[in-house]
Amino acid sequence: MGRLFGTDGVRGVANADLTAELALGLSVAAAHVLAEAGTFAGHRATAVVGRDPRASGEFLEAAVVAGLASAGVDVLRVGVLPTPAVAHLTGALGADLGVMLSASHNAMPDNGIKFFARGGHKLADELEDRIESVYAEHRTGAPWDRPTGAGVGRVRDYDEGLDQYVAHLVGVLPNRLDGLKIVLDEAHGAASRVSPEAFARAGAELVTIGAVPDGLNINDGCGSTHLDLLKAAVVEHGADLGIAHDGDADRCLAVDHTGAEIDGDQILAVLALAMREREALRSDTVVATVMSNLGFKLAMEREGIRFVQTGVGDRYVLEEMKEHGYALGGEQSGHVIILDHATTGDGTLTGLMLAARVAQTGRTLRDLASVMERLPQVLVNVPDVDKSRVSTSAELAAAVSEAERELGSTGRVLLRSSGTEPLVRVMVEAADIEQARSVAGRLADVVKSALG
Template sequence: MGRLFGTDGVRGVANADLTAELALGLSVAAAHVLAEVGTFEGHRPTAVVGRDPRASGEFLEAAVVAGLASAGVDVLRVGVLPTPGVAYLTGVLGADLGVMLSASHNAMPDNGIKFFARGGHKLADELEIRIESLYEEHNTGAPWARPTGSGVGRVTDYASGFDQYIAHLVGILPNRLDGLKVVLDEAHGAASRVSPEAFARAGAEIVTIGADPNGLNINDGCGSTHLGLLQAAVVEHGADLGIAHDGDADRCLAVDADGNEIDGDQILAVLALSMREAGQLRKDTVVGTVMSNLGFKIAMEREGIALVQTAVGDRYVLESMKAEGYALGGEQSGHVIVLDHATTGDGTLTGLMLAARIAATGRTLADLAGVMTRLPQILINVPDVDKSRVNTSAELAAAVTDAERELGATGRVLLRSSGTEPLVRVMVEAADIEQAKAVAGRLADVVKSALG
């Protein structure tokens, strides 16, 4: 069996790759691994289950709940709620595990299953492997030993989770948002009710778009992957800023008053300075990835803040933060983790903290984000190549060395193989966009000839 878990749970086309049978079986396996059902007497485990508004989430939620309850796990069903909300409730309610049904920023036909361990933490590779192995063992061999009678799990709709999560978000803020006008693009996703309610309770005047989910329109031309509607709305309504989430609201991108995009690196820069000023930026360090813009690194060095860079993926950012005790980390894509208040990226929390900084300082978002200059970044995907040789080809290594020599200290080159496709990603940054395009094009040609 190929590995089911990817970089963020199990994901695929709903009812094709990700079936009800798979969802049920994985949930039973997760109950044995994460909730330790059947391992000791008197243990009555609990799970928190939530989803985004995708139509397929309805039957997948039913399958997950059935699997957990059949294994003897009591289920608290929180309904449509952002991924970080499910993680938060898993921790605060003392549940043995949490389950979120979402394919994040993917198009509507896809869906996914994300599991959380006790405390609301993402799973380590070892736990994912154990769940997969146990699922495969019972899928092809002996059936599960299942409880009967009073031993089966009970299912409860936990409606108060919505208010608990919003109270948590608003309670974190150091100041209110009175006087700010904010446009929120909810991507017709999981934060369609949560985010507007949280911003309104915090005092902001809000304009909401992309907040009418019908099960079919999630991420469709809106949200953090399509900023055009938000940019136009911010300018039209004369707002101070715009906030965009993805389908499960673990991301946040922003738009300034002039309609300009503010990406995850810029948001991290603003929050890093704010948290250091408040004495909350432990070790004066922020965690990013190898894709963090060079302008972000230069700005942090200038401000006396260290930057630790990890592999691409918020799970690797989180691992570094937990291992070293850092407080802030994230990705260019808008996954921002504030570890004192969340165990995963939380788009609503990020947007609230960004707005709070604007309200507290009286400065515009453009001014605050101006702490860093985003250098032009060109990314070319080179398909149908032998990606396994990207780090061993002498021809490619020589081309990279030449490119780095040409770019000097104000540019950089990054080649990395895709984790899911037979392609190599060529990324080049430079102070001049035309130079970046030229160098990236030449490197892409070398990748084709050397690895094709």
């Protein structure tokens, strides 16, 4: 059996890769690993369990709840809420662990299981490995230690969760949103109730789209991966800006009043300046990944803000932030972490903070985002190659060096192996789009010949 945990939990096609049996077994294993300091030290361990609206989440939630309760863990079932809400409630309620059922921006047939440790934090690799080890051990025949009688876990619905989370979001805003007209695209996902409620309480006038989940339409032509509907709605309604979430609302992308996209790098740039202004940007530092646009790096240097880069994945951004006490980090895809108020990327919080900056300054989002210029970026996926040799091929290294000399200080090359597929991603940035395409095409050809 290969490693079950990927970059963000355990994910796959529901009822094929991710079965009820797997969900139940992993939940029991997680209970033993994450709640052992609680259950096995004399007090009742508690878990918070939430999900997005996917139809498969109904049976997977039942399996997870059954697994946790059978291991002696009391379960607070919060229903359909965003991933960051489950993380927040895990910490706020003092729970021993949290579980979120979602495949984020993936298509409806997929689903996933994300576990949170005490405090609502994502799991370190070693904790995931321990859960897998315990699961594998008992899957091959070793019996579980099963409580009986009064020792089994109790299950209750925690309906207060939505209001508690919304109150938290509105309570941390630096200013209200009165006077702003905002279009929200909820991707027919987990934030379909939460996000409109939070923005309305903060004073915004709202137009909401993609907020009627039926279990089958999540991320279907809407949300942060399909911005055309939001762009059109912002222009049609004369809105000041638009906010788009993905299925579990841990990310946020935006649209300005003209219908132009504002990506995660631009959002980070706007928030970094706002947080520095109110002395909330600790060490005047922002954390982002190697996939961030070079224009973001150049803008932060020009503004006197330090830019720290990590590997691809919001978990690596978060690890860097926690280790050094930084307050702001994120990804180009819209995962933005504001660590003073959230333990993970939070799309609703990000959107609220972005709108608050527009309201506070009286400037358009287009104007605020112009602090950085997005350099043309070309990404080419090269399939069916030996990705393990990306860092050892002399031919490839020579080609990259030549490309970097050609691009100079206004360009960049990044070669990255896919974490899930036999392919290499070639990313090239340049001041000119044609140059970026040309260099990317040449490098892709070298990848094919050197690693094919």
